[in-house]
Amino acid sequence: MHVDIQSLGTFNQLAHEGAEEATRSLTQMTGIDAVVDVTKITLLDRDDVGEGLAGQEFVGVQFDFEGVLEGETVLVFDTASADTIAEALMPGASEDPAMAQSSVEEVGNIMMSGFIDGWADYLGATIDHSPPEYIERSGANVLPEAPDPDGGDHQQVFVFKSQIEWVGESVNFYIYMLPEYESLADAMTEHADTEADAIPIDKLETFNEMTTSGTKQAADNVEMMTGIPTEAEVTQISFAPIEDVPKQIGTDTYVGTVVEFTGVPSGYLMVLFDEVSAVNVAEAMMPVEMTGDELTDQHESAIEELGNIMTSGFVDGWANVLQTSVDHTPPRLVHDMGRSIVDPLAAQVGQHQEHAFIIDSEMRTDDIEFSAEIHALPNEKELRAALDDLDVERADQTDADVEQIFE
Structure with a gap:
């Protein structure tokens, strides 16, 4: 259907x-x-x-x-x-x-x-x-x-x-x-007006399941780098007018990374931590104990590195299932209100489409105060093309080559 x-x-x-x-x-x-x-x-x-x-x-x-x-x-x-x-x-x-x-x-x-x-x-x-x-x-x-x-x-x-x-x-x-x-x-x-841009619902479901697996891979990468047991939580695909996309992230302040990914599909991906989580997870990666709760250059460097590994695991999982090449730019560090981070990205995507799919995932740990969100904003037409070619039998093949990521 x-x-x-x-x-x-x-x-x-x-x-x-x-x-x-x-x-x-x-x-x-x-x-x-x-x-x-x-x-x-x-x-x-x-x-x-x-x-x-x-x-x-x-x-x-x-x-x-x-x-x-x-x-x-x-x-x-x-x-x-x-x-x-x-x-x-x-x-x-x-x-x-x-x-x-x-x-x-x-x-x-x-x-x-x-x-x-x-x-x-x-x-x-x-x-x-x-x-x-x-x-x-x-x-x-x-x-x-x-x-x-x-x-x-x-x-x-x-x-x-x-x-x-x-x-x-x-x-x-x-x-x-x-x-x-x-x-x-x-x-x-x-009530469909055209078949030209139709999306098969079963494949949209499969893509959501695939995103859940990608989030689990990203959570595994967090645990591997920090030693903090991390679990993937909610994964969902939302559809909204492009002007409403920034509102979904809210007005809280986040620290994280933004990358542009290219291929089929292309778009933007954000890995965002609240400020307390950013400090906690960054210090778990550091060889020396830090004092104070303010973000330093060392914290930001650690977040950049972690964001890169999480992004790679997440996007590589997509590429494995979609059997396409999905590359991404080096991570750009962001530290701002959520809506301010998303506004320019939504504006870029909005040049080509009126509505957007927003792919959201969360991960948490009970060991320390820590939560992370992954938000992907793909190009609508390219996502549809990727879903058209998606082999639903490959939905569980999202494992990325972690050794290759670290090279």
């Missing part, structure tokens, strides 16, 4: 407009000025859905929907946001649990009805939804279980996520839509 780039872009815009309609409903009901910050479609392993919500408490409303699309959707507020919304709707509600729950249900029902109705209008078909179910849970447990309509045939799922923020406030809340795989794929295929 194939999905074309234009169809992905249309469905992403549809989700964005649905989120904007829901947000307008919120503003009309409460007077809270809010905007949709970013909307994206993500393909990831069902076990990783909601990983970014870990360690937080949420309330919200959940709906089942069925018709031309089937699945579940949820509107998620952190508890502080929910109290503020309840207070804006019914003064005093935040002090009364029953009133607070009623407020969340009322807001959620209005917002999500508009969201689902917008999808139905575009698809020209009926999508029915259940009454809102109030939920109050921790982390990813606030989300419904990822759909599994095929008895496990598809280990990955598409998730639509919109992040909404209050204007002038550092508060976010989210809309997650988890459609069943086959109904979404059928709808996308039916």
Whole structure:
């Protein structure tokens, strides 16, 4: 089954407009000025859905929907946001649990009805939804279980996520839509405008699995160089308008490396550490003990070296499976806010395309405070060409020759 780039872009815009309609409903009901910050479609392993919500408490409303699309959707507020919304709707509600729950249900029902109705209008078909179910849970447990309509045939799922923020406030809340795989794929295929830029879904899944293996190889390289046991975590492929790409990295400060890779596909790859992780992992590579927590020239040199090894393992894994030559430039050290790092790269890629695939991986260790992110921004047309030629039977052949990397 194939999905074309234009169809992905249309469905992403549809989700964005649905989120904007829901947000307008919120503003009309409460007077809270809010905007949709970013909307994206993500393909990831069902076990990783909601990983970014870990360690937080949420309330919200959940709906089942069925018709031309089937699945579940949820509107998620952190508890502080929910109290503020309840207070804006019914003064005093935040002090009364029953009133607070009623407020969340009322807001959620209005917002999500508009969201689902917008999808139905575009698809020209009926999508029915259940009454809102109030939920109050921790982390990813606030989300419904990822759909599994095929008895496990598809280990990955598409998730639509919109992040909404209050204007002038550092508060976010989210809309997650988890459609069943086959109904979404059928709808996308039916509404495809052209076959010229079609992407086979099964190969996109295989590429995601291949990226997971590449991340594990990069994690092994970290452990080999530092002695720190490191595990690959979340791997996902997201699709979003090119102007939204920098927003996905956020405003935190990172230290890391950027390379341009050439071949099929070409693009950019970033290896990013938060500042504490950068110091910790760099010092694990040094032969002498360092004092202080500021980055020195020695730290930066170590990060450059580590970024090069991680990039090589990651990109070489792609080349092995795709049976293409993928080269990369020497790593360029970066130390800046995430969005500032990504902005010029997205601008370069945006000269040739309106939307982008963003390939994201994370790795962590329990031994020290350490986490690393790998973000790849490939050329859309070249990625599609690589997927066309991808032999899915080679998906597990991502091992890079580490000795060759060190030469």
